[in-house]
Amino acid sequence: METTARVPMSGRKAQAARNDELIREAARAVFTADPGAPISAVAEHAGVGISALYRRYKSKEDLLQKLADDGMDRYLAEVETSLADDGDAWESFAGFMRRCLDIGAGSLTMRLAGGFEVTEEMSRKGRELHLATERLLARTKEAGALRPEIEVGDISVMLEYLHSIRIGDDERMNRLQHRYLALMLDALRLTDAPDLPGPAPTWPELRGRYDG
Numbered sequence: 001m002e003t004t005a006r007v008p009m010s011g012r013k014a015q016a017a018r019n020d021e022l023i024r025e026a027a028r029a030v031f032t033a034d035p036g037a038p039i040s041a042v043a044e045h046a047g048v049g050i051s052a053l054y055r056r057y058k059s060k061e062d063l064l065q066k067l068a069d070d071g072m073d074r075y076l077a078e079v080e081t082s083l084a085d086d087g088d089a090w091e092s093f094a095g096f097m098r099r100c101l102d103i104g105a106g107s108l109t110m111r112l113a114g115g116f117e118v119t120e121e122m123s124r125k126g127r128e129l130h131l132a133t134e135r136l137l138a139r140t141k142e143a144g145a146l147r148p149e150i151e152v153g154d155i156s157v158m159l160e161y162l163h164s165i166r167i168g169d170d171e172r173m174n175r176l177q178h179r180y181l182a183l184m185l186d187a188l189r190l191t192d193a194p195d196l197p198g199p200a201p202t203w204p205e206l207r208g209r210y211d212g
Contacts, residue, residue, distance in 0.1 A: 019056070022047065023052075026043075028067060039053065065117070072129055074104075075103075079132040081099075089143035097181060097185065101177055118207075126207060130203050147189070147191055147193065150188060151201075152203070153205065
């Protein structure tokens with residue numbers, strides 16, 4: 001079968017791609033710490049000129065939308081990885097939670113809610129994520145490895161709580177986040193425990209926070 005060799009990017013395109021990644025990583029760090037920070041703070045954190053940033057993103061809102069979209073893509077990839085894993089259901093779910101913590105899933109949700117317009121495409125992708133996570137939870141419950149009342153909204157809120165831990169430097173903070181995730185995972189596995197008080201957050205409740 002004939003294959004097509006990948007053509008390497010030119011020096012200018014490669015630099016632009018590197019700048020874009022630097023900008024997005026910087027924006028995640030800056031806006032997680034301070035949602036009200038100016039877009040110039042992102043350029044400074046990324047070590048690029050403000051003109052390079054504006055060539056990629058026309059406004060702060062545009063950048064926030066791209067961050068949210070990128071975050072959803074990362075999360076969906078982790079759900080699909082877990083769904084494709086035919087090994088132990090609990091280990092697959094626990095690994096999914098650890099990876100979500102490491103990629104920052106949920107870290108910007110509450111910090112940026114209401115800070116940008118939610119497009120129809122973002123809403124569609126959000127529903128896709130919700131349904132995919134429901135499939136993962138259902139499989140884990142069917143294996144008898146997850147409390148039956150746990151829903152997608154619980155997972156979203158737990159990840160947000162974990163990312164709200166801001167103690168020490170990045171390494172210390174990450175270790176503490178995983179410490180408390182380990183405790184949460186123990187609780188999630190208590191399938192014979194009494195029912196939790198109240199229902200989990202619903203999709204409309206989670207979606208509604210972005211309408212600010």
